[in-house]
Amino acid sequence: MRRAPALSFLLVTVFLDMLGLGLVVPIMPALLSAVTEDAGAAVRWSGLLGSVYGLLQFVVSPLLGRLSDRYGRRPVLLVSLSCLGVDWLAHAISPGPWTLLLFHALAGACAGTYTVVNAYLADVTAPEARARAYGLVGAAFGLGFVAGPTIGGLLDTVDVRLPFLAAAALSLANVGYGWFVLPESRPGDRTTPLTLRTANPVSAIAVVLRRPVLGRLGYARLCADIARMTHQSTWTFFLTHQFAWGTARVGAVLAAGALAGALFQARAVGPIVRRLGDKRAAVAGGVLGVAALAGTAFATTPWLLHLLQAVGVLASVGGAAAQSWLSRAVRADEQGTVQGALTGIDAAAETVVPVLVGTAFAWSLTHAAPGLVFAAAAVFAAGSTLLLATTPDLRRP
Template sequence: MRRAPAVTFLLGTVFLDMLGLGLIVPIVPALMTSVTEDPAAAVFWSGLLGSVYGLLQFVVSPLLGRLSDRYGRRPVLLASLTCLGVDWLAHAASPSPWTLLVFHAAAGACAGTYTVVNAYIADVTEPGSRAHAYGLIGAAFGLGFVAGPVLGGLLGAVDVRLPFVAAAVLCFANVAYGWFVLPESRPGDRNTPLTLRLANPVSAVAAVLRRPVLGRLAGARFCADVARMTHQSTWTFFLTHKFAFSTTQIGVVLATSALAGAVYQARAVGPVVRRLGDKRAAVAGSLLGCVSLTATAFVSVPWLLYLLCAVGVLGSLAGTAAQSWISRAVRADEQGTVQGALAGIGAVAETVVPITAGVAFGWSLTYASPGSVYLGAAVFAAGSALLLAVTPDVRSTSPEQTLDRA
């Protein structure tokens, strides 16, 4: 197998997923205002677009994962990316908020490619090398998060719909590249049942949670997602209200943290996880995240923010180590199904947490305690560490009950 071109394609896929999503962040207000011609309606529709995107990821990710187990990773990846490119083009031409909502929902469904990428990595890497591979995926994720808003802002200044055209062109270019260089990592198994129970998100998630070890790992991941999304959803507002940061200062903090995280994931996480092992690395990373969030709640001087961001970056190894651990805990023929269910769990957090965290942050301002929301996030980070600590480090050589029978 030509692993180097294949991994390059996978990294590009994750980067473009985040780039496409990030492109619209700085231009959604202008786009929605131009479409609705009403600032109040624009705010409503912007929030609705974000929620529907996460909801469709929740609905479709388990199905994509199951399809990749049954028919192979390659066709599902290429088909999803093609649909995503079509959706971005449709965004560029949408004349009304309703059509934007439909196409953004479709984009959320197609963005479930992250599920198949994780399964592909598990197919082509040895267990001891997966932390490094997932670290590279995390780096691509972070770079897409940095590049998306920057590119979207620059192109949006020329034309508010131009970023969508750029996202579509990049998506189609990646499909063309993948068509020629991406080999199949695992031939599909037509004996893998494609039942409504395992294809619908609620049943797929329930089947994962019923398995003791995998259920604890999924719970730990959900807690970590809640902590991460709480931080992301309120961070810019916290910097504005607590320290009166300008948009430039906020951009510097966000870009510095994302770039540092990308370098750390690409260069250091693999060796650290190999030295500590998946379990210890995941627990240590979660505890570092808990420390960073707790200290942020009480920070009083701006320079400490950079130190706490550094601690948070170090703690990001938890997600990579946990992903590697999960991939070892399931059989090869159910990697896609499990990754899809986990993506569905993450989509729940991405749909619900921004709204909940925003309401909680607004409430905290009433009592002049904008940092209190981070104490809540720290509780979830601590819960993630606890679940990881009490989970046995089993391997797929002696797997739990299969999802088909769970």
């Protein structure tokens, strides 16, 4: 198998996914305002688009993972990328919000990129090398986050729809690239059952969570997702309120953190996990994450905030290590099924948590306690770390 081209394609895919998101997210308010011709309606439609995308991803991700076990990783990944490109193109040419909603729902239903990428990497990398591979995926994610808003801002000065055309072109070009360079990592197994029960996201997730070791790792993943989404949903608002920073400085802090995280995951995660092992590295990353979140809750000076941000970068070793550990706890013929269920857990958190956290953060501002949500995130991160620390490191569930 041509692993080098395959790994390159997967990293390019993750980078372009995040680059496309970074291109369009800063421009979305302007596009929706132009489409709806009403600022209030634009805000409501923005929230609806995000919720529908997350809901459809939750509903369909377990099925996509199952399909990748049954029919192979390659076709599922290429179809998912094609749907994403069509979604961005629809954003560029859509005459009204209902068209945007339709195609954004389609993109959510086809959002199997990370499910299949994680399963593919488990197929083609030895267990001891997976943490490094997942670290590289995290680095590609971070670099896309840095590059996207910058390029999107430049394109927006030409035309508000141009960033969406650029995102569509990049996604569809990547499909063509993958068609020629991406080999199949694992031939599909047509004996893998495909039933209504296995396609039901609640049933698929419940099956994973009921397994002794895998279930504990899944609950740890859920707690970590809640902590991560709490941080992501309120970070920029917290910086603006607590330190009175403008958008330029907030953007610089976000970009610096993402770039530092990408470099760390690309260069340091593999050696660290090789030395500590998946479990100890995951627990160490969890402890650092708890410290970063808890410290942020009480940060009142910029230097302390930057120090805690550096601790958070070091904590990213935990995510790659935990993902590697999860992949080792799963049989080769069910990697897609389990990764799909885990993506469903991620999607559920990404759909529900921002709404709840936004409400909680607004309440905390009225009570002069803006760091309260970060303290709550630290509690969930601590729960995740405790689950990891008390789970036996077995090769199979």
